[in-house]
Amino acid sequence: MHSSVYPTTFTGKTVIVTGSSRGIGRTLAEAFAAQGANVVVNYSNNSGKAEEVVRGIKAAGGQATAIRADVGRVPEIESLFAQTFETFGGIDILVNNAGLMHTVPLLQVTEEDFDRQFAVNVKGTFFACQAAAARMNEGGRIINFSTSVTGAMFPGYSVYAGTKGAVEQFTRQLAKEFGPKGITINALAPGPVNTELFMQDKSESQIAGIVGMNAFGRLGETDDITGAALFLAGEDARWITGQTLRVNGGFV
Numbered sequence: 001m002h003s004s005v006y007p008t009t010f011t012g013k014t015v016i017v018t019g020s021s022r023g024i025g026r027t028l029a030e031a032f033a034a035q036g037a038n039v040v041v042n043y044s045n046n047s048g049k050a051e052e053v054v055r056g057i058k059a060a061g062g063q064a065t066a067i068r069a070d071v072g073r074v075p076e077i078e079s080l081f082a083q084t085f086e087t088f089g090g091i092d093i094l095v096n097n098a099g100l101m102h103t104v105p106l107l108q109v110t111e112e113d114f115d116r117q118f119a120v121n122v123k124g125t126f127f128a129c130q131a132a133a134a135r136m137n138e139g140g141r142i143i144n145f146s147t148s149v150t151g152a153m154f155p156g157y158s159v160y161a162g163t164k165g166a167v168e169q170f171t172r173q174l175a176k177e178f179g180p181k182g183i184t185i186n187a188l189a190p191g192p193v194n195t196e197l198f199m200q201d202k203s204e205s206q207i208a209g210i211v212g213m214n215a216f217g218r219l220g221e222t223d224d225i226t227g228a229a230l231f232l233a234g235e236d237a238r239w240i241t242g243q244t245l246r247v248n249g250g251f252v
């Protein structure tokens with residue numbers, strides 16, 4: 001893992017990272033815990049992986065708990081926040097990282113696939129923001145997840161990119177509703193990152209082509225996203241809200 005240039009600390013802060021049993025969310029959960037935060041490792045299916053993340057954090061001296069909640073279902077978001085309060089007594093930082101991607105040409109998009117991606121990526125992000133509006137401590141932080149493919153316009157990505165377009169607009173819209181409590185809300189838009197979500201259904205030549213589109217000629221790794229997330233979650237980012245930051249090695 002790369003070291004940070006401007007170290008910050010999250011001691012005493014409670015962070016929910018949705019979808020942190022693997023991928024980018026897992027790396028973020030571990031990074032927040034390493035800087036002293038109480039971390040909620042949220043997941044929807046794989047309790048074994050989530051418990052493994054919690055065990056690793058605790059073994060390194062951190063605080064974490066795993067909470068199952070499908071963020072595509074609003075009552076489960078409520079339960080996620082309620083259990084976070086029971087365990088850690090509050091919520092300071094929400095990272096809406098959980099997301100699904102399924103890429104197919106327009107003629108192959110089914111209603112079920114459209115509804116599921118919008119449920120997790122859009123409804124999940126929106127209602128987690130609503131739960132945060134009701135419960136988050138003053139001076140809190142919300143980080144939503146978009147994607148740089150909103151700027152790449154790849155064929156087959158229309159539904160997924162559409163979900164993230166909605167997330168970016170919510171981020172802009174909600175900044176002024178959160179402002180009176182000193183809460184900032186921003187979005188990160190990674191480029192391609194080496195996770196199961198990115199690797200699924202891609203050939204080696206497709207991956208090589210995508211890698212060749214950034215300035216550094218390598219695939220992003222999950223810890224390439226960490227510094228930007230910790231910065232937006234920290235005190236130094238207090239004047240940044242309603243923005244989307246592309247973290248993509250110059251991909252678009």
Ligand SMILES: NC(=O)c1ccc[n+]([C@@H]2O[C@H](COP(=O)([O-])OP(=O)(O)OC[C@H]3O[C@@H](n4cnc5c(N)ncnc54)[C@H](OP(=O)(O)O)[C@@H]3O)[C@@H](O)[C@H]2O)c1
Nearest residue numbers: 019021022023024043044045046071099192193195197198
């Ligand atoms: N990887 C990339 O290239 C890339 C690029 C741009 C943006 N992003 C965005 O970054 C975020 C993380 O992506 P990733 O690549 O790390 O994905 P990933 O490797 O597929 O991991 C997804 C995580 O989300 C959880 N999850 C999935 N559905 C959920 C639900 N309904 N409720 C709660 N948790 C759920 C999964 O847990 P379970 O297995 O338990 O369900 C897993 O922990 C997503 O929003 C994605 O759109 C990724």
